[in-house]
Amino acid sequence: MATGTNPRDIAVPDGEFPFTWHDFRQIAELVHSEAGIVLAETKVNLVYSRLAKRLRAIGLRNFRDYCALVQGVDGIDERQAMISAMTTNVTRFFRESHHFDYLRTEVLPDLLDAARKGGKIRIWSAGSSSGEEAYSIALTILALDPNAAERDIRILASDIDPEMLRRGSNGVYPVAQMGDIPLELRRKWFAPVQGSGGAELEVGPEMHELVRFRELNLLREWPMKGRFEIIFCRNVMIYFDDETQSTVWDRFAGLLRPGGTLCIGHSERIILGSHPYDLVGQTIYRRHGAR
Ligand SMILES: C[S@@+](CC[C@H](N)C(=O)[O-])C[C@H]1O[C@@H](n2cnc3c(N)ncnc32)[C@H](O)[C@@H]1O
Known part of the structure; x- marks a missing residue:
């Protein structure tokens, strides 16, 4: 414990690095203002354990110095690393599969005809x-139209975390995490990774062509000019406060074509009447206006 620190100010007793409630509040404020993520006091142990790895990596001995670093002008890189450490990146193929069923049956047939x-x-x-x-x-698109990669179809995949984007553009995944991909799709659109002994598959050229990865913070400027037919924003807003969520739902509406589709996460909600959407399925919204 640092000399003169009141034991009641210590947020995580017996930790390898001194961590006070003052440090916690500074980190929580910075993560909120940079990324929109709300860190309640109940997350104190999570914050400590994820950032203790950062302190070890850069050779700091206490959180007071870490806070000074991430708040300072020279701390841009570490601020980015801190945000990445504080994001939850859990995901999987065909998660919340009813969204993909809805695309396949209700949305994509007309769009692919037009394409x-x-x-x-x-x-x-x-x-x-x-x-x-x-x-x-x-x-889901390739299953309906195997020539989709030759058409004017693009899927923008954006995230605040550069490491996740690097993994995404790499497109290499362990077979063990691909159980939810129908076998015929896996065989047709992925290729075995040389030297992995069959343990890893890489997305094929058609999927590389369809999907583009870009770093984008949902709280900041969005450089895209054109409108989208479909937006997926799932299991992201749960980490934001109500006001930020409300702003982002409206900003999505500004970029969705009238009649366009917005899919959100299973524990997220849009308050109907406050935003220009109708609920058309479980966590599936249609932007007001005719297609
Ligand atoms: C739990 S994952 C959800 C992944 C996927 N959408 C799904 O449902 O499986 C949440 C993602 O949101 C990203 N994220 C958090 N705050 C963000 C922000 N302000 N701007 C952009 N992405 C953010 C995180 O980096 C993380 O990869």
Whole structure:
């Protein structure tokens, strides 16, 4: 314990690094203002254990110095590393599979008809983590139209965490995590990774063509100009406060074509009447206006 620190100010007793409630509040404020993520006091042990790894990595001995670093002008890189450490990146192929069933039966048939006649389709996986969500959308499209990669169809996969984006663009996944991908799709659109002994598969050229990864913080400027037919933003807003969620739902509406589809996570809700959407399925919303 640092000299003169009141034991009641210590947030995590017996930790390897001194961590006070003052340190916790500074980190929570920074993570909230940079990424929108709310860290309640109940998350104190999680914050400690995830950031203790950062202190070890950069050779600091206490959180007071760490807070000074991430708040300072020279701390940009470590601030990014801190945000990455504080994000939860859990995802998997065909997670919440009813969204992909809805795309296959209700949304994609008309859109793909239009694409075959030269129309363009833009889809956004916002908070894509390591790409499984965007590739699941690509697989749903390829199952309906095996020539989709030759058409004007793009899926933007964006996230705040550069390491997740690197994994996504790499497109290599352990077979053990691919159980939810129908076997025929796995065989057709993935290739075995040389030297992995069959333990890993890589997305094929068609999926690389369809999906583009970009770093994007949902709290900041969005550089995209065109409108999207479909937006997936699932299991991202749960980490944000109500006001931030409300702002982002409205900003999505500004980028969705009238009649476009927004899929959100199973524990997320949009308050109907406050935003320009109708609920059309379980956690599936349609933007007001005719297609
Ligand atoms: C739990 S994952 C969800 C992945 C995927 N959408 C799914 O449902 O499986 C949440 C993702 O949101 C990203 N995220 C958190 N805050 C963000 C922000 N402000 N801007 C963009 N992405 C953010 C995290 O980096 C993380 O990869």
